[in-house]
Amino acid sequence: MTTNTQTNIIELKNVAVHFQTSDRQVDAVQDVSLTVTAGDVYGIIGYSGAGKSTLVRVINLLQRPNQGEVWVNGQNLMTFKPAALRAARRNIGMIFQHFNLMNSRTVFGNVEFPLLDLKMSAAQRTEKVNKLLDLVGLSSMAQSYPSQLSGGQKQRVAIARALANDPQILISDEATSALDPQTTTDILNLLADVNRKLHITIVIITHEMDAIKQICQHVAVMDQGRLIEQGSLLDIFGHPQQPLTKKFVDSSTQLTPALQEIKKSGLIQPHKQNLIELKFLGNSAQEPIVVALYKKFQVEANILFSNIEQLQGTTVGIMLLLLNGTNENINAAWQYLQQSQVEVKQIKYSEIEVD
Ligand SMILES: Nc1ncnc2c1ncn2[C@@H]1O[C@H](COP(=O)(O)OP(=O)(O)OP(=O)(O)O)[C@@H](O)[C@H]1O
Incomplete structure (x- = not known):
């Protein structure tokens, strides 16, 4: 017997947010429904202006929606009175791109700040702050000021401060948009640790697929206020449905620049349809396919590009093959590939956009 132990910690139901500006109405979020299960790392990706910040501010009602329902821990926050809402908000920590630290307070003082309102002795507060600074690896900098810290260190302070109230979310x-690639990786690893060790549910919004890839278990894609696609990380990477989702995935696997280079190099011609993309999920071996194409159909397959990565323990591979052979043999090879375990797609010359 299997038991379903997953709890829905966040449920947004048909949420809409409109802003009225002097000359028009901005539909920042339109009819968005999403569910995040407890313990998940849930990523929301979209370009600037897609409505991501507005949407996540709805989760703790910093932004009240014009329409829809906001459920956290099985409770409808829209029905909460101010005191109950303040308590509910303490259960939801937030970190931002620009850290939002108080420059006049030390690292210790910044992390201590949210605890000052609580009934806690100074000794208890000190113990708690020290524990949090230890968690984020900043114990030795407790007495430094934000101006003395690097961007990555500032974000660590912000994370410690966001965790001070023991939030569930x-x-x-x-949070990593202002950081260099290595620091981004370090901060994402820290967030993954926080998720694993403290069982905190994390919702990440970003415009970078690499950040999503590094730690998210589920992904939603947002465009012009709407959630246009959502699924597990593997679903999204393995079978993106919407053109925008595919664009995010292809930019992260480097497929887009590879195709542009191939087009520019003149390796492919408009009238020939012999460039194909293969996608592998799981353990399908790539090498035997190239060998089989030659042995079975005398079709030479030149590998022009290949990217293989591990996503949540599953191999996801993409390969671009340029097929060489008679039209008849290429057709037969194409039929064979379509019936194989791999996903196969013909790339049309006209579909490759070159800047
Ligand atoms: N207070 C506001 N008043 C008017 N328009 C707003 C307000 N806040 C956001 N918007 C508009 O709503 C839309 C969505 O903005 P939002 O900041 O949620 O997008 P985003 O995906 O988070 O983008 P970014 O990463 O650039 O912040 C944008 O067109 C933005 O200009």
Whole structure:
């Protein structure tokens, strides 16, 4: 017997947010429904202006929606009175791109700040802050000021501060967008640790697929206020449905620049349809396919590009093959590939956009 132990910690139901500006109405979020299960790392990706920040501010009602329902821990926050809402908000930590630290307070003082309102002795507060600074690896900098810290260190302080109230949920609003790639990786690893060790549910919003890929278990894609696609990380990477989702995936696997280079190099011609993309999920071996094409159909397959990565323990591979042979043999090879375990697609010359 299997038991379903997953709890829905966040449920947004048909949420809409409109802003009225002097000359028009901005539909920042339109009819968005999503569910995040407890313990998940849930990523929301979209370009600037897609409505991501507005949507996550709805989760703790910093932004009240014009329409829809907001459920956290099985409770409809829209019905909460101010005191209950303040308590509910303490259960949802937030971190931001620009850290939002108080420059006049030390690292210790910044992390201590949310605890000052609580009934806690100074000794208890000190113990708690020290524990949090240890968690984020900043114990030795407790007496430094934000101006003395690097961007990555500032974000670590912000994470410690966001965790001070022992929240069940942590929302990260473009928290790595101002950081260099290595620091981004370090901060994402820290967030993954926080998720694993403290069982905190994390919602990340970003415009970078690499950040999603590194730690998210589920992904939603947002475009012009709407959620246009959602699924597990593997679903999204393995079978993107919407053109925008595919664009995010292809930019992260480097497929887009590879195709552009191939087109520019003149390796492919408009009238020939012999460039194909293969996608492998799981353990399908790539080498035997190239060998089989030659042995079975005398079709030479030149590998022009290949990218293989591990996503949540599953191999996801993409390969671009340029097929060489008679038209008849290429057709037969194409039929064979379509019946094989791999996903196969013909790339049309006209579909490759070159800047
Ligand atoms: N307070 C506001 N008043 C008017 N328009 C707003 C307000 N806040 C956001 N918007 C508009 O709503 C839309 C969605 O903005 P939002 O900040 O949620 O997008 P985003 O995906 O988070 O983008 P970014 O990463 O650039 O912040 C944008 O067109 C933005 O200009």
